[in-house]
Amino acid sequence: MSGIKTLGQFIIEKQADFSYAKGELSRLLRDIGIASKIVNREVNKAGLVDILGDAGTTNIQGEGQKKLDVYANEQFISALTSGGECCIVATEEEDDFVRIDSPVSQNAKYIVCIDPLDGSSNIDVNVAVGTIFSIYRRKSIEGKATLADVLQKGTEQVAAGYVIYGSSTMLVYTTGKGVNGFTLDPSIGEFCLSHPDMKVPEDGTIYSINEGNYVHFPEGVKKYLKYAQVEDLATKRPYTSRYIGSMVADIHRNLIKGGIYMYPTTSASPNGKLRLLYECNPMAFIIEQAGGTASDGLNRILDIVPTELHQRTSIFIGSPKMVKMAEILMEEYSPVKPLGDIDTVQVV
Numbered sequence: 001m002s003g004i005k006t007l008g009q010f011i012i013e014k015q016a017d018f019s020y021a022k023g024e025l026s027r028l029l030r031d032i033g034i035a036s037k038i039v040n041r042e043v044n045k046a047g048l049v050d051i052l053g054d055a056g057t058t059n060i061q062g063e064g065q066k067k068l069d070v071y072a073n074e075q076f077i078s079a080l081t082s083g084g085e086c087c088i089v090a091t092e093e094e095d096d097f098v099r100i101d102s103p104v105s106q107n108a109k110y111i112v113c114i115d116p117l118d119g120s121s122n123i124d125v126n127v128a129v130g131t132i133f134s135i136y137r138r139k140s141i142e143g144k145a146t147l148a149d150v151l152q153k154g155t156e157q158v159a160a161g162y163v164i165y166g167s168s169t170m171l172v173y174t175t176g177k178g179v180n181g182f183t184l185d186p187s188i189g190e191f192c193l194s195h196p197d198m199k200v201p202e203d204g205t206i207y208s209i210n211e212g213n214y215v216h217f218p219e220g221v222k223k224y225l226k227y228a229q230v231e232d233l234a235t236k237r238p239y240t241s242r243y244i245g246s247m248v249a250d251i252h253r254n255l256i257k258g259g260i261y262m263y264p265t266t267s268a269s270p271n272g273k274l275r276l277l278y279e280c281n282p283m284a285f286i287i288e289q290a291g292g293t294a295s296d297g298l299n300r301i302l303d304i305v306p307t308e309l310h311q312r313t314s315i316f317i318g319s320p321k322m323v324k325m326a327e328i329l330m331e332e333y334s335p336v337k338p339l340g341d342i343d344t345v346q347v348v
């Protein structure tokens with residue numbers, strides 16, 4: 001076992017990068033690691049325990065909740081509560097933000113925004129799913145933290161990460177100093193450093209989008225798909241289409257191999273489908289830290305000012321050269337309103 005570095009050891013080692021660090025963020029990341037292992041245990045034996053299928057409840061987004069959505073949500077809230085470093089959790093599965101009122105958390109300075117289980121449509125069919133998290137420092141230090149402490153721009157994130165429950169289970173995260181990936185070694189129950197200093201290739205040949213929505217796509221996206229599907233060997237086109245239907249898994253693949261993931265506006269989702277606070281901001285922070293880019297077609301995701309807890313946005317994310325091409329075609333064919341006028345996207 002010589003030479004392995006566990007997540008816990010790595011976090012403590014990196015703490016030295018932050019002169020003011022007192023270990024709170026390290027402990028918070030530890031708590032997320034613990035809850036991820038518990039969720040992983042259930043995901044791995046999902047068919048054998050009563051965790052598949054619908055929970056029979058609906059979340060504020062009008063989506064039917066899966067049993068594993070609810071279970072994962074409970075595990076992360078309970079780990080963050082007993083850990084004591086988090087004062088508010090904003091989660092996909094709760095209508096309003098959850099104030100952590102345990103005695104130890106009163107003075108906690110961190111806010112966690114989380115998608116406890118990403119890729120819910122893949123849970124019952126044994127396809128990779130994930131967890132996505134984003135961490136902010138509360139702005140106000142007096143009194144109780146409020147919604148204003150949650151609705152911060154993505155540029156204010158102090159850390160972000162995801163867990164992918166796939167053929168192996170990995171935790172990938174950033175604290176603004178690069179991106180590192182850890183693989184869970186079940187024999188020792190530890191996340192071990194397996195992918196140090198991850199970098200997204202500048203260009204790629206993989207595009208990920210639900211083409212089933214083609215007729216509802218903005219013209220700019222239709223043009224990009226035509227561009228991707230044209231024969232031009234010099235630019236390695238036609239590109240390959242890959243779509244798992246779990247944002248974490250599609251972006252993880254593109255982070256390693258190069259590629260672009262797109263979930264644009266559609267007539268069904270005029271503001272996009274994916275949520276800014278706990279899906280797009282954390283993935284954008286990670287991909288940018290790995291040398292990639294992320295926008296809504298025009299505006300940098302991390303610069304979008306959140307106005308609502310479950311706010312949605314369109315997203316184009318991945319290899320910078322591919323995102324740039326998509327943005328050029330969006331700008332030309334489907335001008336998106338610049339920042340400051342975000343709430344309605346106009347498609348001409």
Ligand SMILES: O=P(O)(O)OC[C@H]1O[C@](O)(COP(=O)(O)O)[C@@H](O)[C@@H]1O
Pocket residue numbers: 092115117118119120121210245246247248273
């Ligand atoms: O089925 P669609 O419309 O392609 O949407 C798939 C996308 O929706 C999501 O499942 C939304 O996330 P949740 O499963 O956390 O709600 C993404 O993971 C995925 O990329």
Ligand SMILES: [Mg+2]
Pocket residue numbers: 115117118119247279
């Ligand atoms: Mg999700």
Ligand SMILES: [Mg+2]
Pocket residue numbers: 069092115116117118119120
């Ligand atoms: Mg989810």
